[in-house]
Amino acid sequence: MSRPNRPLSVLIASDTYPPDVNGAGYFTSRLAEGLAERGHRVHVVCPSAEGAPRVAFNGRVTEHRLRSAPIPFQPSMRAALPLGMGGHIDRVLRRLDPDVVHVQSHFPLSRSALRRGRAAGVPVVLTNHFMPDNLYAHARVPRSMQRAAGALAWRDMIRVAAEADHVTTPTPRAAELLREQGFAGEVEAISCGIDLERFHPRSRPQDRAAARAGLRLPDRDTVVFVGRLDEEKRIDDTIRALARIVPERDAQLALAGTGQREGELRALAAGLGVADRVFFLGFVPDEDLPLVYAAGDAFAIASVAELQSIATLEAMSTGLPVVAADAMALPHLVAQGGNGFLFPAGDPLLLADRLLTVLGPPRIREQLGRASREIALEHDHHRSLERFEAVYTRVRGRGTVRPAVERVVVA
Structure with a gap:
């Protein structure tokens, strides 16, 4: 070179x-x-x-x-x-x-x-x-x-x-x-x-609990998303998926970002009966983003317009399993069954199924997270x-x- x-x-x-x-x-x-x-x-x-x-x-x-x-x-x-x-x-x-x-x-x-x-x-x-x-x-x-x-x-x-x-x-x-x-x-x-030093794995349960406490989140299984709350991000699919998995898992969704659809997304969460499990963190300064990923057990992105997705890379570098839409460049970041799973864009039912898998036994979650970090090292x-x-x-x-x-x- x-x-x-x-x-x-x-x-x-x-x-x-x-x-x-x-x-x-x-x-x-x-x-x-x-x-x-x-x-x-x-x-x-x-x-x-x-x-x-x-x-x-x-x-x-x-x-x-x-x-x-x-x-x-x-x-x-x-x-x-x-x-x-x-x-x-x-x-x-x-x-x-x-x-x-x-x-x-x-x-x-x-x-x-x-x-x-x-x-x-x-x-x-x-x-x-x-x-x-x-x-x-x-x-x-x-x-x-x-x-x-x-x-x-x-x-x-x-x-x-x-x-x-x-x-x-x-x-x-x-x-x-x-x-x-x-x-x-x-x-x-x-x-x-991606800055691999800033975004590094924090796999101990006490680290996740401390991060959740810092964000005022309940200490339960947490799916995170970081990005704009706008139409092309398809966050409504993730909220619908959460509503499907709650009967089986004590889970919640943390959304870090602002955007035009926040009001609609709040209304959707209320209509699906999961308003108390969808947390809108608002704008999170760049220096505090590692805390958001540290609070999560998995990262979900349903977007259909990503040329790469820095947020997904940050989540992977932190050691989170990823569930991503099979759209645009996201498949480049997900080794199916390796560090997470893809799902057909616009299909919250299959998104829910994939989330249940990655939120399964801790050993599976940790295995997927290690693979995410390995892929992130290439970036x-x-x-x-x-x-x-x-x-x-x-x-x-x-x-x-x-x-x-x-x-x-x-x-």
Whole structure:
């Protein structure tokens, strides 16, 4: 694997970044911080969390926060405003003179950084975290229009990705999806990675009991989920499955996250008679997430729109058995009968059956959990950082200045 022979200068551009709560934002911040800890000079261009532009210093990472406005229907997230965006990025490029620009999407800020970088002769790497399914609920796209809207969104994404010097995505399945949508270039699958030291097994019963007490959960068999409480996550399937297993197991469900469907999910739990067994933990800060997994006996994810699922990797690294929908990239993380089980997406009956299996005898649970940890070891974030360092080293020097006309038309 090619490694840099000197510290690199990297400009990372992302349309979402903490305090935004989503997988792409978390990945981008961990990438930036990880690269900086390895001695590289890292700057991030992202939306301002307050609205006004500013420069912030987060440890060794310099954040260029661009002027932003709230995203419609998403009051907790902001988007960088187009006016002045291109000029701001140009100034950062001139001051930093990066070896590479790494953009995290095809959305306006990332797209502008890609084109400004190419116009300045800097090679650009694009990582795709995009699936239309993750946007339908946020953009309030009617179900009757989702197929057409998804096709348009994919065409736009593929067109932008074709302008990059190198494209990566988190899993082989995500790379395959890009090719299915018409991307003709090379796609490299690089895991988002997981901090194996932060998320480590705590298998003693007293550890789980202490974690539950810290979260104010009863001390009983606990299924956990970490993520947004939105439509594509299909959390209603998990609640329906819980209602089916409660007569046989003294079990509960802990949901760490917020989202548009929380009210509906609370009503569903009440209607199924399990309101006292479904716990909505709300937003859990990143530093406290290990406690959520430590409180669990199993992790369940019914989502149909995961290009990898950092939360599932975190649960596996903590040593939890996994029950996951057989959809998108989740099968890459589950060895059927090894570290858990898959179930047909949208089938809460089979989800309940799989949960009863993993919540069975402690020796079975521990065996599945050990296998989860072994699989998670393959996703060590240090290995992912090395892979990105190698990509940056390969593309360094490939950048070519684009015709002047393109400098005029970019945002």
